[in-house]
Amino acid sequence: MISRLLETSGAENAPTPPVLHAEALSKAYGPITVLSDVTLDIRTGEVHAIIGENGAGKSTLMKLLSGHAAPTGGTMAMAGERIAFADAVQAEDAGIVLVHQEILLAPDLTVAQNLFLGRELSRFFSVDDRKMNRRSAEVLERVGSTARPLSRVGDLPLAQRQLVQIARALLDDRKVIILDEPTAMLANDEVDALLDIVRNLRAQGVAVLYISHRLEEVETLADRVTVLRDGKMIGTWPATELDQRQMAELMVGRELSMLYPPKRGLSAADPVLTVNDLSVDHGKTMGSFTVRPGEVLGIGGMIGAGRTELIEGLMGLRPAQADSIILNGKNVTQPDVGTMMSAGLVYLTEDRKGKGLLLNEGLGPNLTLQALNNLNPNVRLDRRKETSTVRRAVQDYDIRVRTLSVEAGQLSGGNQQKLLLAKVMLADPSVVIIDEPTRGIDIGNKSQIYSFIDDLVRAGKACVVISSELPELVGLSDRVLVMRGGRFVAELTGEDITEQNIVYAAASSGNDTEGRKRA
Amino acid sequence: MSSAEIAAIPENEGFKIRWGDCAPFIALALIILLGALINSNFMSTNNILNVITRSAFIAIIGVGATFVIATGGLDLSIGSMMAFVVGIMIMAMNALAPSLGAWAIPVGALVALVVGSLCGLLNGLIITVGRIEPFIVTLGTMGIFRALITYMTDGGSLSIDRSLRSAYRPVYFGDFLGIPYPVIITLVIASLGAFILYRTKYGRRVTAVGSNSDVARFSGVHVGRVRTMAFVIQGFCVAVAAICYVPRLGAATPTTGQLWELQVITAVVIGGTLLRGGKAHIWGTVAGALILEVIANVMVLSDMVSEYLVAAVQGTIIIIAMLAHRFTGPR
Numbered sequence: 001m002i003s004r005l006l007e008t009s010g011a012e013n014a015p016t017p018p019v020l021h022a023e024a025l026s027k028a029y030g031p032i033t034v035l036s037d038v039t040l041d042i043r044t045g046e047v048h049a050i051i052g053e054n055g056a057g058k059s060t061l062m063k064l065l066s067g068h069a070a071p072t073g074g075t076m077a078m079a080g081e082r083i084a085f086a087d088a089v090q091a092e093d094a095g096i097v098l099v100h101q102e103i104l105l106a107p108d109l110t111v112a113q114n115l116f117l118g119r120e121l122s123r124f125f126s127v128d129d130r131k132m133n134r135r136s137a138e139v140l141e142r143v144g145s146t147a148r149p150l151s152r153v154g155d156l157p158l159a160q161r162q163l164v165q166i167a168r169a170l171l172d173d174r175k176v177i178i179l180d181e182p183t184a185m186l187a188n189d190e191v192d193a194l195l196d197i198v199r200n201l202r203a204q205g206v207a208v209l210y211i212s213h214r215l216e217e218v219e220t221l222a223d224r225v226t227v228l229r230d231g232k233m234i235g236t237w238p239a240t241e242l243d244q245r246q247m248a249e250l251m252v253g254r255e256l257s258m259l260y261p262p263k264r265g266l267s268a269a270d271p272v273l274t275v276n277d278l279s280v281d282h283g284k285t286m287g288s289f290t291v292r293p294g295e296v297l298g299i300g301g302m303i304g305a306g307r308t309e310l311i312e313g314l315m316g317l318r319p320a321q322a323d324s325i326i327l328n329g330k331n332v333t334q335p336d337v338g339t340m341m342s343a344g345l346v347y348l349t350e351d352r353k354g355k356g357l358l359l360n361e362g363l364g365p366n367l368t369l370q371a372l373n374n375l376n377p378n379v380r381l382d383r384r385k386e387t388s389t390v391r392r393a394v395q396d397y398d399i400r401v402r403t404l405s406v407e408a409g410q411l412s413g414g415n416q417q418k419l420l421l422a423k424v425m426l427a428d429p430s431v432v433i434i435d436e437p438t439r440g441i442d443i444g445n446k447s448q449i450y451s452f453i454d455d456l457v458r459a460g461k462a463c464v465v466i467s468s469e470l471p472e473l474v475g476l477s478d479r480v481l482v483m484r485g486g487r488f489v490a491e492l493t494g495e496d497i498t499e500q501n502i503v504y505a506a507a508s509s510g511n512d513t514e515g516r517k518r519a
Numbered sequence: 520m521s522s523a524e525i526a527a528i529p530e531n532e533g534f535k536i537r538w539g540d541c542a543p544f545i546a547l548a549l550i551i552l553l554g555a556l557i558n559s560n561f562m563s564t565n566n567i568l569n570v571i572t573r574s575a576f577i578a579i580i581g582v583g584a585t586f587v588i589a590t591g592g593l594d595l596s597i598g599s600m601m602a603f604v605v606g607i608m609i610m611a612m613n614a615l616a617p618s619l620g621a622w623a624i625p626v627g628a629l630v631a632l633v634v635g636s637l638c639g640l641l642n643g644l645i646i647t648v649g650r651i652e653p654f655i656v657t658l659g660t661m662g663i664f665r666a667l668i669t670y671m672t673d674g675g676s677l678s679i680d681r682s683l684r685s686a687y688r689p690v691y692f693g694d695f696l697g698i699p700y701p702v703i704i705t706l707v708i709a710s711l712g713a714f715i716l717y718r719t720k721y722g723r724r725v726t727a728v729g730s731n732s733d734v735a736r737f738s739g740v741h742v743g744r745v746r747t748m749a750f751v752i753q754g755f756c757v758a759v760a761a762i763c764y765v766p767r768l769g770a771a772t773p774t775t776g777q778l779w780e781l782q783v784i785t786a787v788v789i790g791g792t793l794l795r796g797g798k799a800h801i802w803g804t805v806a807g808a809l810i811l812e813v814i815a816n817v818m819v820l821s822d823m824v825s826e827y828l829v830a831a832v833q834g835t836i837i838i839i840a841m842l843a844h845r846f847t848g849p850r
Contacts, residue, residue: 317736317737336739337736337737337738337739338739338741340739341739347737349737351733354731354733354734355731355733355734355736355737356734356737357734358726358727358730358731358734358797359730359731360730360797360798361726361727361730365723365726365727368723369723369724369727369734369735369738369740370738370739372720372723372724373720376720379719379720379721380718380719380720381718381719381720381722381723383718423738
């Protein structure tokens with residue numbers, strides 16, 4: 001099937017001239033080539049998706065096109081004229097802007113101040129706040145954001161910050177907008193809103209380069225799709241010719257086996273964890289639930305429904321009280337990460353880079369940080385044991401590294417996630433809570449992480465998975481709890497675990513405030 | 520990957536010199552070379568020992584400061600704290616001298632160690648329990664300690680009892696096999712510091728807290744305790760420096776240890792420890808302290824630059840060190 005697809009890739013005749021054309025673009029860092037020979041047309045009024053596994057070279061390509069890095073080979077042309085950017089500012093002046101995947105905003109400034117940061121409007125000798133606020137309101141409305149110009153960015157939820165970031169890119173007229181995983185942080189309804197914004201941009205004649213891991217978005221949104229693999233270009237196709245499975249196969253370069261392991265069915269064992277009336281952040285989020293050995297319990301809901309907050313409260317990472325928390329038969333009165341870990345419960349955060357890994361440290365310090373006391377009974381560090389532990393983790397979790405001294409920040413997202421999983425598993429827990437287990441990682445690593453989860457559950461442990469990706473929640477969970485407005489609103493089992501049911505429970509029947517009153 | 524391949528993954532990429540880590544030692548060597556070229560007296564054993572001995576105070580306090588800075592903290596109170604501890608120690612020794620004789624010295628030293636550690640604990644607890652910036656807290660305690668020593672000396676000086684002087688004198692001026700005691704104490708403290716920082720669980724947690732306190736918290740590290748403990752270590756080191764300092768001048772004055780905090784922070788930063796935390800070099804700090812003292816010495820020995828400009832040269836050095844770090848470091 002792949003060979004058939006490859007044949008069609010050459011046969012395209014562009015009716016409109018490309019606004020941006022890249023010819024044989026390459027990038028090497030020293031002896032290591034990360035991107036080679038990419039030839040690409042981007043036309044006005046189209047959404048051009050770039051897909052590929054992590055490490056395929058997508059980010060590098062984006063950096064080259066937006067002037068954040070200089071190519072080591074190949075040329076670029078805008079509307080037929082050859083161009084080269086010395087830096088991102090030149091690229092922006094030429095009309096190309098990159099919206100980063102990470103949120104790069106100053107949290108203590110207002111939305112309007114952030115939007116105009118570095119290009120403030122002035123009147124006489126002072127900044128013209130009134131005009132900036134007015135224009136901010138306009139552009140925020142254009143991207144469908146509910147944030148107000150005078151809100152402090154640090155007070156906004158992640159999704160709104162992402163929209164502010166897109167709004168910042170749209171402040172000036174742009175010819176090409178590059179969106180790097182714009183939906184990675186968003187919940188489903190917010191994703192839909194974002195896709196509408198992108199369609200809107202396309203209708204306005206902007207060329208959109210769209211990078212995403214979510215193939216369903218690419219399928220519904222893109223006009224053309226370019227696939228990268230291992231730093232090489234595989235081809236460009238009209239989106240109508242590819243379905244999600246074909247895209248995935250082109251990305252991986254092999255036929256995909258089943259992504260999700262077979263389910264285990266409902267567990268009848270006695271609960272290993274029972275949480276009664278846990279109240280987090282002074283009652284903002286509340287819930288009771290049980291977890292049984294041998295099951296994957298999914299927790300679904302929109303972003304902001306309180307899923308992460310509830311679990312962070314359970315781990316003592318936020319102010320919380322509970323009637324009782326019974327873990328492995330023990331009543332935990334004063335929860336904190338350490339006591340929970342020794343009682344058999346660990347939590348893997350959704351914020352891999354901010355709260356999970358020491359990016360400037362090597363594998364060893366990262367891997368052993370949490371279970372330091374288990375590994376080293378004495379005050380002194382046992383270095384030999386640490387090295388052997390790292391080796392075992394690299395093997396068991398298939399962490400791909402060239403040397404063991406590599407810094408965690410240099411690993412790809414998938415390898416970072418596997419390292420984190422190895423880290424929390426070092427304490428030999430009986431319950432593992434994983435928040436967004438596969439956010440921002442590619443399909444190959446995803447399927448591996450799913451099978452790790454399956455393995456540990458089949459070994460009699462329990463796993464709680466918080467996920468905003470509905471297919472994942474449906475594909476993995478034996479039981480799903482849905483949260484809305486800081487409360488559990490539904491429990492789904494067996495055949496009832498469907499995307500529709502989860503969305504319905506998470507979003508429907510009245511608004512959040514009503515849900516809060518009822519519970 | 521097969522297990523054979525895993526076993527074949529090298530621990531690191533062969534032997535690679537990390538220039539960033541060696542920089543303070545290379546700089547020290549260059550300055551010493553310069554000194555030797557400028558004045559032949561510089562390389563005399565007497566002068567060298569004198570310089571090393573004088574750098575001991577900043578080096579010893581610097582070991583503690585390395586811990587504080589590695590956790591992402593900062594202690595501005597160390598200079599005043601040092602003066603305060605010196606004052607308390609002299610008062611204790613003088614009070615004990617009639618009854619204990621020369622034994623007043625070790626007991627007084629013990630008192631100093633306890634008081635120093637308690638001062639550090641005070642700083643640490645206000646910072647972690649009160650959740651206030653270390654800069655502000657230690658700015659406050661800096662003033663408090665300075666005022667207390669001024670009050671204790673009544674604006675003049677507080678001298679150690681005559682009967683104790685001769686017994687106490689060797690702690691600064693004496694030597695063992697030709698090596699002055701302050702140098703030996705510096706080596707012991709730095710070795711101890713290096714052991715704690717690089718070879719113990721606590722040291723691992725110090726680095727973790729400094730490089731990302733959220734990650735540490737989410738991994739079950741008691742961030743507050745680690746930070747507080749770093750300040751206690753700092754206080755202890757200040758007390759050790761105080762013990763070495765008293766026999767040198769035999770008195771505490773309101774200006775004892777003045778501006779030492781800046782010299783110490785300079786030494787730590789020249790040594791390669793990141794001011795924002797997470798990366799610490801104990802031996803770099805010692806090299807940093809030596810660099811500061813050697814520069815001062817070279818300038819005194821040479822006629823080319825006025826010794827009144829010592830601080831300016833030291834200031835230039837810290838800026839150059841940071842620039843070098845910026846351009847030789849990764850990315």
